[in-house]
Amino acid sequence: MPKYLLIVDYRPGVIDAPMDEWAPEDVKAHMDYYGALERELTESGELIDGHALTGPELAKEVTAGAGAPVVTDGPFAEFKEILAGYQLVDVESEERAIEIAAKISRVPGPGGVPQEQPIGVRRVMGASDFELLMPDL
């Protein structure tokens, strides 16, 4: 089965208000939605791993220098495109990976309005079945 990495970054979707301005019940509905989705994917045996990442404030960039590695802090130029979290799923097909990504994108924001954040879908490199499907090469 193919594995896909589903990526969320800091682009806000249709909702601009940061979460600390949301009503508490909206925050709860948002978190509950993620929780229910995680349970669904765990029970179906599709979720391998998933994490939210700490913010860019804690991010470092490391470059190997001639001597000691050079460590720099953020912030970065393209803040909104920084990885915010990911889920690694093992699914039957790309269609299913897209279906799950759409569910993540529909996570509710204030007033229960779907946030419509863009979710990156990246297939993980897998095994080589080249010879099996191309037995004459």
Place this chain on the structure above:
Amino acid sequence: MTPTTHLEDLLRELAPQVLGALVRRFGDFDAAEDAVQEALLAAATHWPRDGVPDHPRGWLIQTGSHKLIDQIRSEQARRRRESTAALLEPSPASVPAMSASTTSGAADRDDTLILLFMCCHPALTPASAIALTLRAVGGLTTAEIGNAFLVPESTMAQRISRAKQRIRASAVPFRMPDRPEWTHRVRSVLHVLYLIFNEGYASSIGDDLHRIELSGEAIRLTRTVHRMLPADSEVAGLLALMLLTDARRPARTDPDGELIPLAAQDRTRWDRRQIAEGVALIDAAVTRGAVGQYQLQAAIAALHDRAGRVEDTDWPQILALYGLLERMTGNPVVSLNRAIAAAMVHGPAAGLTLLDALDHRLPGHYRLDAVRGHLHEMAGDLLAAVEHYRAAAARTTSVPEQRYLTAQAARLKAITARPPAAE
């Protein structure tokens, strides 16, 4: 053979028979499956120390039954605690009494086959069917199966448990399917075994060599099915296909683990014993009539394996077989292979023409580019070949293929960059 592998083989051979016996008696596939796993674990612990019992199968059925009865009892106790209402549950006394061995060898074989039909039920997704088959019929542990598919044990455990729920919900009776359904169900079993083999063969390239050997497992299971259904020529065809493909395994990678294409393989490293067995199987199968897709694929593999040198390959025959396979399956990947065979018989231009008809059936597929690269190279159009190899490398989904395709592009690029030799 070491004592450990002998014990493992014995347990794997017995696992489906024991499971079959328990499902037959208790009716609950899900619970029986858990009980068998526990019995196998107990055997793996006790037998090396105390020696293999005189009736290993009876021992396992007995142990599994005890586990099941324990499970039923604790489940009943739990329900009693949860509810004061009187429940119509079978009392432990009504659980059938166990004897060491009451069924004949024929029933054991039937049980294994019924289990396979159950695990490969069309109601399951292929991934669930594969996992369940490896566990219930193959006797692998959940950890081993998770490892084979590079997912955590907990993920695999969920998948297996979901599959068992499905089977319970679908209420498939534990018996042989009726005649009208038979062919359809055998096909599902063969498809699942084929997928297990592919997964194993595909992952035996690159850095995944620590994974449990799934192609060997698929061959073992298919051998079992062939023993049970010796007259089914598609079963024989699939077994032949696996053996004839697996025979080339020692020659398909170089010492650095890079892919070696068929034409460049050292054929002295092919496994002659497997080839002989596969060829005998396919030759016998095709004379029985009712040629199916596995037999055709095996026949093609046999033609490659029979050629002592690449230039001895009987391409016209391979082309004819692909023609049959294409008509039978309508699969565009088969058409892709037919284009390669056509190029080998009639020249690369003929192959490239056939590929043009595939653009809309395999849109953007890297294999189409890979084959175009190959055929342009054959035709001497190195610049076009480089372009297609690069396009294929950019779209492949596997690291070994990406390296292979990138190396092809780099090799040809170096040739085209070289100044032409002085006349």
